Amino acid sequence: MRVAVVGKGGAGKTTVAGTLARLLARRGGLVVAADLDPNPGLTWSLGLPVVDAGLPDAALREDEEAPYGWRLATGLTPTEAVERFAVIGPDGVRYLSPGKIDGATHGVSRSLTAVREILAGLHPLDCDVIADLEAGPTTPFEGYHSFADRVLVIVTPGWSSALTARRLRPIVEDVPITIVANRWGDQAQHRGLRAETIIPADPCIAEADRLGRAPLDHCPGSPAVQAIEALAERLRRAEGVAA
Amino acid sequence: MKIAVMGKGGSGKTTTSGVLARGLAREGWEVVAIDCDSNPNLGISLGLGLVDTERLSAIRQALDDGEVEHSPTAEEAIIRFGTVGPDKVRVAVVTKIDKPTSGCPCCGISPEQLLGELETGRRALIADMEAGMGTLTRMGAGALDVAVLVVEPSPKSVGVARRAAELIAKRGIATTTIVVANKVRGESDLAWLRAEMEEVPVTVVPDDAAVRDADIAGVSPIDAAPGSPAVLALVTLAQRLSALAA
Numbered sequence A: 001m002r003v004a005v006v007g008k009g010g011a012g013k014t015t016v017a018g019t020l021a022r023l024l025a026r027r028g029g030l031v032v033a034a035d036l037d038p039n040p041g042l043t044w045s046l047g048l049p050v051v052d053a054g055l056p057d058a059a060l061r062e063d064e065e066a067p068y069g070w071r072l073a074t075g076l077t078p079t080e081a082v083e084r085f086a087v088i089g090p091d092g093v094r095y096l097s098p099g100k101i102d103g104a105t106h107g108v109s110r111s112l113t114a115v116r117e118i119l120a121g122l123h124p125l126d127c128d129v130i131a132d133l134e135a136g137p138t139t140p141f142e143g144y145h146s147f148a149d150r151v152l153v154i155v156t157p158g159w160s161s162a163l164t165a166r167r168l169r170p171i172v173e174d175v176p177i178t179i180v181a182n183r184w185g186d187q188a189q190h191r192g193l194r195a196e197t198i199i200p201a202d203p204c205i206a207e208a209d210r211l212g213r214a215p216l217d218h219c220p221g222s223p224a225v226q227a228i229e230a231l232a233e234r235l236r237r238a239e240g241v242a243a
Numbered sequence B: 001m002k003i004a005v006m007g008k009g010g011s012g013k014t015t016t017s018g019v020l021a022r023g024l025a026r027e028g029w030e031v032v033a034i035d036c037d038s039n040p041n042l043g044i045s046l047g048l049g050l051v052d053t054e055r056l057s058a059i060r061q062a063l064d065d066g067e068v069e070h071s072p073t074a075e076e077a078i079i080r081f082g083t084v085g086p087d088k089v090r091v092a093v094v095t096k097i098d099k100p101t102s103g104c105p106c107c108g109i110s111p112e113q114l115l116g117e118l119e120t121g122r123r124a125l126i127a128d129m130e131a132g133m134g135t136l137t138r139m140g141a142g143a144l145d146v147a148v149l150v151v152e153p154s155p156k157s158v159g160v161a162r163r164a165a166e167l168i169a170k171r172g173i174a175t176t177t178i179v180v181a182n183k184v185r186g187e188s189d190l191a192w193l194r195a196e197m198e199e200v201p202v203t204v205v206p207d208d209a210a211v212r213d214a215d216i217a218g219v220s221p222i223d224a225a226p227g228s229p230a231v232l233a234l235v236t237l238a239q240r241l242s243a244l245a246a
Helices: A013-026 A042-046 A078-085 A105-121 A159-172 A203-211 A223-242 B013-026 B042-046 B050-055 B059-064 B074-081 B111-117 B155-171 B187-197 B209-217 B229-245
Strands: A002-007 A030-036 A060-062 A070-072 A094-096 A127-133 A150-155 A177-184 A197-200 B002-007 B030-035 B090-093 B123-128 B144-151 B174-184 B202-206
Touching (some): A002 A013, A013 A030, A013 A042, A013 A127, A013 A177, A013 A223, A042 A094, A060 A105, A070 A105, A078 A094, A094 A105, A150 A159, A159 A177, A159 B042, A159 B050, A159 B209, B002 B013, B013 B030, B013 B209, B030 B111, B042 B050, B042 B090, B074 B090, B111 B123, B144 B155, B144 B229, B155 B174, B155 B187, B202 B229
Parallel strands (some): A002 A127, A030 A094, A030 A127, A177 A197, B002 B144, B030 B090, B174 B202
């Protein structure tokens, strides 16, 4: 499966993406988890130390016609790029980092472009891909979700999240959408945004966030992790139906 | 006075911006609040209501759709496309992306350009920035009087704020940098945040259910719960900023 995770800032995109990637990896098979956010946070939910660097220069080449003027080095296939440059994390998840924004955006942009090229080029039968997108509509608008066969839109209770999801929907609906309600209590669902998966509000996840520990390591078996496990199962089944 | 509010997604930038804007207006400032997020929600925190927030035209897309014949100045744009809400705060949205045909999201007019061109004087400009650091990387020396970094007690949130603080100091982007420690639940949260943020002064905004309830209801916390601890902390910060500029 190839999944892009979108939503408002703070909705829980990174929690869902990292935990889902590890749970899928535990079921067997290669899982590539990619940060498509120039303020990357996915290392946290994967349980990896922070990775500051993006793809090294050896992985890239200049190409005037490519977006931002960069693409993958000549002869480097997406599969080889994962083998050589992904960081191996807990449960064997392969993590692709765009590097961190630190004043010079071009370093991150060229790495991001190459990560997108890798995701688009990986064969769906070789691995699962989970990508965590930047908050809000800008990068989905630029088509960062277009590698995916499923977009998860994360919503939380509250109007700002619902407005965000409603604005995101027309932008990403060239790909099938699953709405995931996160940090949910007893609120009624947002109108027009019926979630198939509800991840309950879970103080353990908030604590993991504050401690900088991966939710899956800090809260195994918690209600929120169980809900993400059920989401993994549902996505797998949907994939079987589609195939 | 030019103020920009930034931080990680979900840290509370928009709530902070909205309450600070209203607080400054009550201190006698003419306030222009600029929503720089391509997912604009500042209207809700200013107390404009859901319908009027969603109805606000974004300057960027309005220009793109040819709603005006000539290119307006920044001053004309905030009058033409902005609206006036409670406490006479004027609010304008720079760009809004809500459909696949929203046009180039960053062409034509940018948050840093608006902030640069608008005059201040006895007017306070307060910009609610997009999550992360994108806009900041395009700002130069002296662009801001005050940079407000909103941080919640988590390593991810602190990471964004630290990188922002470093860039602001390196380029001299703002005269004053203030950390708003948001959703603070007690002394241990605060001690950890202070240690992580080193010499940047910290204003504490306690964790407050009234702020969450306001979001659920789609209203501004300063209207729904004016006496709540979080609102009082932000109003006090507005008073300090006002005094700082005087």
